[in-house]
Amino acid sequence: MAIKLPVYFDNHATTQVDPRVVDAMLPYFTDKFGNAASRNHEFGWKAEEAVENARGQIAKLINATPKEIVFTSGATESTNLAIKGVAEMYREKGNHIITQVTEHKATLDTCKRLEKYGYEVTYLPVEKDGRISLDDLRRAITPKTILISIMYANNEIGVLQPIAEIGKIAKEKGVFFHVDAVQAVGKIPVDVQREGIDLMSISGHKIYGPKGVGALYVRRKNPRVQLAAIIDGGGHERGMRSGTLNVPGIVGLGKACELCQNEMAAEAEKKSRLRDRLKESIMSRLDETYINGSTTHRLPNNINISFAYVEGESLLMGINDVAVSSGSACTSATLEPSYVLKALGVGEDLAHTSIRFGLGRFNTQEEVDYVADRVVETVSRLRELSPLYEMAKEGVDISKMKWVAASDSH
Amino acid sequence: MAYSDKVVDHYNNPRNVGSLDKKDPNVGTGLVGAPECGDVMKLQMKVNPDTRVIEEARFKTFGCGSAIASSSLATEWVKGKTVEEALAIKNTDIVRELSLPPVKIHCSVLAEDAIKAALGDWKKKQGEAEAKPAESATSAH
Numbered sequence: 001m002a003i004k005l006p007v008y009f010d011n012h013a014t015t016q017v018d019p020r021v022v023d024a025m026l027p028y029f030t031d032k033f034g035n036a037a038s039r040n041h042e043f044g045w046k047a048e049e050a051v052e053n054a055r056g057q058i059a060k061l062i063n064a065t066p067k068e069i070v071f072t073s074g075a076t077e078s079t080n081l082a083i084k085g086v087a088e089m090y091r092e093k094g095n096h097i098i099t100q101v102t103e104h105k106a107t108l109d110t111c112k113r114l115e116k117y118g119y120e121v122t123y124l125p126v127e128k129d130g131r132i133s134l135d136d137l138r139r140a141i142t143p144k145t146i147l148i149s150i151m152y153a154n155n156e157i158g159v160l161q162p163i164a165e166i167g168k169i170a171k172e173k174g175v176f177f178h179v180d181a182v183q184a185v186g187k188i189p190v191d192v193q194r195e196g197i198d199l200m201s202i203s204g205h206k207i208y209g210p211k212g213v214g215a216l217y218v219r220r221k222n223p224r225v226q227l228a229a230i231i232d233g234g235g236h237e238r239g240m241r242s243g244t245l246n247v248p249g250i251v252g253l254g255k256a257c258e259l260c261q262n263e264m265a266a267e268a269e270k271k272s273r274l275r276d277r278l279k280e281s282i283m284s285r286l287d288e289t290y291i292n293g294s295t296t297h298r299l300p301n302n303i304n305i306s307f308a309y310v311e312g313e314s315l316l317m318g319i320n321d322v323a324v325s326s327g328s329a330c331t332s333a334t335l336e337p338s339y340v341l342k343a344l345g346v347g348e349d350l351a352h353t354s355i356r357f358g359l360g361r362f363n364t365q366e367e368v369d370y371v372a373d374r375v376v377e378t379v380s381r382l383r384e385l386s387p388l389y390e391m392a393k394e395g396v397d398i399s400k401m402k403w404v405a406a407s408d409s410h
Numbered sequence: 411m412a413y414s415d416k417v418v419d420h421y422n423n424p425r426n427v428g429s430l431d432k433k434d435p436n437v438g439t440g441l442v443g444a445p446e447c448g449d450v451m452k453l454q455m456k457v458n459p460d461t462r463v464i465e466e467a468r469f470k471t472f473g474c475g476s477a478i479a480s481s482s483l484a485t486e487w488v489k490g491k492t493v494e495e496a497l498a499i500k501n502t503d504i505v506r507e508l509s510l511p512p513v514k515i516h517c518s519v520l521a522e523d524a525i526k527a528a529l530g531d532w533k534k535k536q537g538e539a540e541a542k543p544a545e546s547a548t549s550a551h
Contacts, residue, residue, distance in 0.1 A: 311448050313474035317413065317421055328448060328474075337448070349445035385427055385478065387452035387470035388445060403444030 011360030054254025075203035085227030094144035130159035152184035157293030158302025167196025186260030209256030213249030272300035281372035318378030420479035438532025
C-alpha cells in the first residue's frame with residue numbers, strides 16, 4: 001500500500017487542522033464576519049452566538065461551565081495570563097509560586113520574569129520517570145505560596161503528572177492550581193472538577209484546530225479565581241483579555257473540542273496500539289535503545305527513545321521523509337541538549353541521541369511500519385559509522401574515557 | 411535546517427568509513443570530541459615512513475550530518491598528501507568546501523583537530539617528539 005511522504009509523526013509540535021474544523025470555520029471569514037462585541041446588529045449577534053457555542057463545546061470537554069472559558073491567542077498567552085494574572089492579583093497574599101523543571105518554556109520563562117519582580121519560585125525536580133514527588137510538593141508549600149503550576153502531560157516525553165493528587169494538595173493548602181494541559185486536553189479525559197484544577201491552558205492547534213487561538217479555564221467558584229489582565233483595552237472576556245475575538249479561530253477551537261469529545265476514546269485506543277507497534281518494531285530490532293520517561297503514566301500517542309551511539313540530528317537527516325523531533329543539541333537553537341531529558345537524569349550523551357515520536361489522528365499502521373523500518377535501517381547504518389558503537393562493542397567503557405572537546409566549541 | 415548538497419552527498423555516501431589497525435606503527439589514530447557534546451570523531455591514517463605520504467585514511471564519526479561530512483571530506487583530502495601538507499589543512503577550507511553555516515563551524519574545527527591528533531599520534535610512534543597528540547585537542551569540556 002502506498003503511503004504519502006513525508007510521514008508526519010510530530011503531533012506534539014502541531015497537528016493538521018481537521019477538515020471538519022475547517023468547514024465549521026469558513027463561514028466566519030465571509031458571510032458571518034461580524035465582531036462578537038457588536039451588540040446592535042445581526043452580524044455581531046451571529047458572531048457572538050458562535051463564540052458562545054464554542055465556549056460551551058470547550059467547557060463540556062473539560063467539565064467546566066462556559067463562563068469559565070477565556071479566549072486567548074494560544075496556550076502561551078493562556079499560561080502567561082494565568083501565572084502573571086494570579087501573581088499580580090494576589091500579591092498581598094504572597095509572592096511564592098511552585099512549578100517544576102520539565103515545564104514548557106511558557107511557564108518557566110514566565111516564572112523567571114516574575115522572579116525579577118520580587119516573586120520567589122520553587123522549581124521542583126522530577127524523578128527518573130519524569131514525575132514530581134508529592135512529598136516534595138507538600139514540603140515546598142509555604143504560607144506565602146499563591147500558585148502551583150504543573151503541566152498535565154509533557155511535550156517531549158508525554159509523561160503525565162499526578163494532577164488529581166496535586167489538585168487535592170492545592171485545595172488542602174488553599175493554593176491556586178494552574179495546569180498547562182496543552183498536550184493532554186482532547187487526548188485523554190481531563191476534568192477540572194475531579195482533578196481540582198483552578199486554571200488551565202488549552203491550545204487549538206494541538207487538537208486539530210487552528211493556530212493562533214487558545215483558551216484559559218478560570219474557575220468561578222470553590223474557589224473563585226480572579227486575574228489581573230495582562231492585555232488591556234476594550235474589556236472583552238470579562239476584562240481578563242481585551243482584544244476583538246478571533247471568531248473563526250474560536251469556532252475552530254470549539255469544533256475541535258467537540259470532535260475530541262466524541263472521538264477521544266476510540267482515537268486514544270488506536271494511537272496507543274500504533275505507538276506500541278512502533279516501539280516494539282524498533283526496539284526488538286535494535287540493541288541499546290532506551291525509552292525516556294515513565295511507560296505507564298504517559299500519553300497514548302507519545303514515545304521518546306534514545307538510540308545510543310547515534311547522534312539525533314544525523315538520525316533525522318537519514319529519515320528525512322519522516323517528520324519527528326530530536327532532543328539533540330544540534331537541533332535546538334541553543335546548542336544545548338533537551339533540558340527535559342537532563343532533568344530526568346538522562347546523560348547528555350544519551351540526550352543527544354533521543355527522538356520524539358508523536359502520533360496523531362491521521363496516522364496509519366502502514367506509516368508506523370514504514371517509519372520503524374526507516375529508523376532501524378538508519379540507526380544501523382549510522383552505528384556502523386559511529387566510533388562510540390565500535391568502542392562499546394570492543395568493551396570500552398565510554399563513560400570512563402577522558403574526552404577532549406574541540407578547540408573552540410563550548 | 412537545509413544542508414548543502416555536498417554535506418548530503420558525504421552523509422549518504424561517506425568516503426573511507428572504517429578502521430585501521432591502531433597497533434600498526436605506521437598508523438596514527440586521532441580521537442577527538444566528546445559524547446556529551448554530541449560529536450566524536452575518530453580519524454586514522456596510514457603513513458609511509460619513507461615518503462611521509464598518507465597512503466590510507468579511515469574515519470568513524472558520532473555527530474550530526476555536518477560532522478560526518480567534515481570527517482569524510484578530511485579523509486578524502488589527506489589521502490596522497492604528505493604529513494606536512496595534511497597538517498596545513500585548515501578548518502576554514504572545510505567550511506568553504508561544504509558551505510557549512512556558522513552553527514556548524516565547530517564540526518570543521520573538530521575535523522582539523524582530528525587530523526592533527528592522528529598525525530601527532532603517528533609522529534609519536536615514529537619517535538618524533540615535536541608533536542604530541544594532546545597538542546591539538548586543547549581544552550577538556
